[in-house]
Amino acid sequence: MDSQENVMVINAYAAFEPGGQFEHFSYDPGEIGPHEVEIEVRSCGVCHSDLSMWQNEWGIAEYPFVGGHEIAGVVASVGNLVENVKAGDKVGLGWQKGYCNTCNQCLGGDHNLCTEQQGTIIGHFGGFAERVRAQDTSVIKIPESFDLNLVGPLLCGGITVFNPLIQYEIKPTSRVAVIGIGGLGHLALQFARAWGCEVTALTSKSKMDEARHLGAHHCLDSRNPEEIAGAQGHFDLVISTVNVAMDWNALVATLKPKGRLHFVGIVEKPLEVAALPMIMQQNSISGSPVGSPATLNTMMEFAARHDIRPVTESFKFEEINQAFEHLESGKARYRIVLVR
Structure with missing residues (x-):
């Protein structure tokens, strides 16, 4: 074990x-495992997934519930087999705080x-705490240039929208549209712009100026069918970050041949999409969750190089209830971070 001892009460x-x-x-985490890392939490994002888990919207939460999965900090101690940090x-x-590391997905680099x-x-206690434990595979180094109070949202929201650029080999010459300019969308605009793509924001008129500031070359009113129809056959990739139903057929029609409509926002209602237009244009509909540790590392390097940062509002850890009230109100712009 590292010379710094792990705490016995968190x-x-x-x-x-x-x-x-x-x-x-307070809880006792027990002895640190050989492949475990104990992190002293300096800041932690409050994601909409934390809200969903807190309210048990998905029926999988356990109580007492300690949320927090956008964690930035420093290593306090490590198990005796940890080598990466x-x-x-x-x-x-x-x-994700751990993987089996032996299945075909893990062996192929798709740990996520x-x-x-x-x-x-x-089923575990997260980062709304002084410290947190995780498997070494899931813990990534943060570039020195990053303010730890800004890192958290990249570790969930950021990787969620960055991962499709890697998975589908999006080119700098691609035309990319982002639906919804919120916690995910405002990061998607920055990543796609820095990637070299021509970027269009599909959003409300009230957010268009900010969307351009964040990286959009163009904006379309997502509530105006005529503007959406005017983009027919234009995009290589449309990333949907919203959780509400839209006219998906109209959005599929904005794709180029072999273009892709990709979901990272969880839409509860089943998608209603006509098959024939997709067949004729060889279009695809897909979705993806977060990203592998390797992709997380790539994202952090890319974000550091291009100065990509989330837009955040900060609360102290002891103001956690006010932070959740603010998130639940829908007024967050665009990510909330608990800081010390």
């Missing part, structure tokens, strides 16, 4: 029922698709 904030107030909570390193941890993956806040 102090955190937990909700004891769906939607309940976060209160002080050491005490004092600036590190991050996202939605591992069927035995461990969610940081699913």
Whole structure:
């Protein structure tokens, strides 16, 4: 074990029922495992997925619930077989805290698709705490140029919209549209612009100026059918970050031949899409979750090189209940971060 000892009690904030107030909570993490890393949490994003888990919208939350999966901090201690990080390193941890490391997905580098993956806040205590533990594979180093108070949202929201650029080999010459300029969309605009793409924001008129500031070359009113129809056959990739139903057939019609409509926002209603136009244009509909540790590392390097940063609002950890009220109100612009 590293010379710095791991703590035997971790102090955190937990909700004891769906939607309940976060209160002080302590737990014993036990002895650190040989491949575990203990992170001293300096900041932690509050993602909409934390809200969904807190309210048990997906029916998988366990209580007491300690959320927080956009974690930035420094390594406090490591297990005796950990080699990728050491005490004092600036590190991050996202939605997944561990993998089996032996399945075909893991061996092929697609750890984020591992069927035995461990969610940081699913059946485990997350980063709304002084410290958190995770498997070494899931812990990534943070470039020195990054302010730890800004890193968190990249580890979930950022990787969610960056991953499709890698997975589908998007070219700098591609035309990319982003639906929804919120917690995910405002990062998607920045990544796609820095990637070299021609970027279009599909958003409300009230957000168009900000969308251009974030990287959009063009803006279309997502509520205006005529403007959407005017983009027929234009895009190589349309990334949907929203959780509401839209006219998906009209959006498929904006794709070039072999173009792709890709979902990273969770739309609860089944998609209604006509097959024939997709067949004739060889279009695709797809979705993806976060990204592998390797892709996370690539994203962090790319974000550091191109100065990509989330737009955040900060609350102190002890203001966690106010932070959740602000997120639930829908007024967050665009990501909330708890800081010390």
